Amino acid sequence: QVQLQQSGPGLVKPSQTLSLTCDISGDSVSSTSAAWNWIRQSPSRGLEWLGRTYYRSKWYNDYAVSVKSRITISPHTSKNQFSLQLNSVTPEDTALYYCTRDLGGDFDCWGQGTLVTVSS
Amino acid sequence: QSVLTQPPSVSGAPGQTVTISCTGSSSNIGAAYDVHWYQQLPGTAPKLLIHGNNIRPSGVPNRFSGSKSGTSASLAITGLQAEDEADYYCQSYDSSLNGDVVFGGGTKLTVL
Numbered sequence: 303q304v305q306l307q308q309s310g311p312g313l314v315k316p317s318q319t320l321s322l323t324c325d326i327s328g329d330s331v332s333s334t335s336a337a338w339n340w341i342r343q344s345p346s347r348g349l350e351w352l353g354r355t356y357y358r359s360k361w362y363n364d365y366a367v368s369v370k371s372r373i374t375i376s377p378h379t380s381k382n383q384f385s386l387q388l389n390s391v392t393p394e395d396t397a398l399y400y401c402t403r404d405l406g407g408d409f410d411c412w413g414q415g416t417l418v419t420v421s422s
Numbered sequence: 423q424s425v426l427t428q429p430p431s432v433s434g435a436p437g438q439t440v441t442i443s444c445t446g447s448s449s450n451i452g453a454a455y456d457v458h459w460y461q462q463l464p465g466t467a468p469k470l471l472i473h474g475n476n477i478r479p480s481g482v483p484n485r486f487s488g489s490k491s492g493t494s495a496s497l498a499i500t501g502l503q504a505e506d507e508a509d510y511y512c513q514s515y516d517s518s519l520n521g522d523v524v525f526g527g528g529t530k531l532t533v534l
Contacts, residue, residue: 348528349511364521366519366523367519407455407474409458409460409470
């Protein structure tokens with residue numbers, strides 16, 4: 303049974319960096335059949351995919367066009383986790399953030415969600 | 423504005439059948455990308471309901487079914503039950519967005 307447990311601050315100041323971590327149990331961040339994603343949800347933007355990291359002999363990242371210049375998703379193999387960093391945040395980045403697993407195009411496992419508010 | 427278009431709301435009485443549409447274009451659903459469906463109960467994370475257009479994961483009742491044709495997909499729920507009241511989302515990929523994941527705007531199902 304795969305479980306994803308998210309952690310990180312719920313309040314970030316404008317222009318600063320949003321950082322979240324997702325701990326994986328029941329699978330490995332280095333799995334060659336999974337990809338590890340971040341998705342956010344807000345009333346104004348709905349569900350929005352942000353990006354993924356995955357291992358296929360080497361590490362790869364894909365990022366959404368909308369956030370590509372500001373985002374970094376990193377694997378942390380020693381802790382079996384992956385993280386999200388979103389730079390230069392604005393109030394428009396206020397959302398519920400989810401980490402998810404993707405085995406082949408769909409998201410079969412989701413973290414519990416972290417509400418992140420961007421406000422001074 | 424979402425890349426995939428869903429009706430904002432649908433409703434039905436217990437026992438009835440409802441269908442939720444998901445309309446895309448030639449760069450996503452019409453480009454042969456699979457469509458997946460999620461159910462989101464209030465205050466919880468989305469849950470995978472249908473993957474690969476019409477495949478139910480283990481544990482999902484067979485009252486839920488998916489289909490895809492051309493640039494559209496549909497989710498059908500038969501024998502509607504009170505616990506089916508939730509938000510439903512479709513998801514695919516889009517070649518015009520560098521292969522990015524795209525979601526529908528979501529449909530609120532109300533069981534009357």
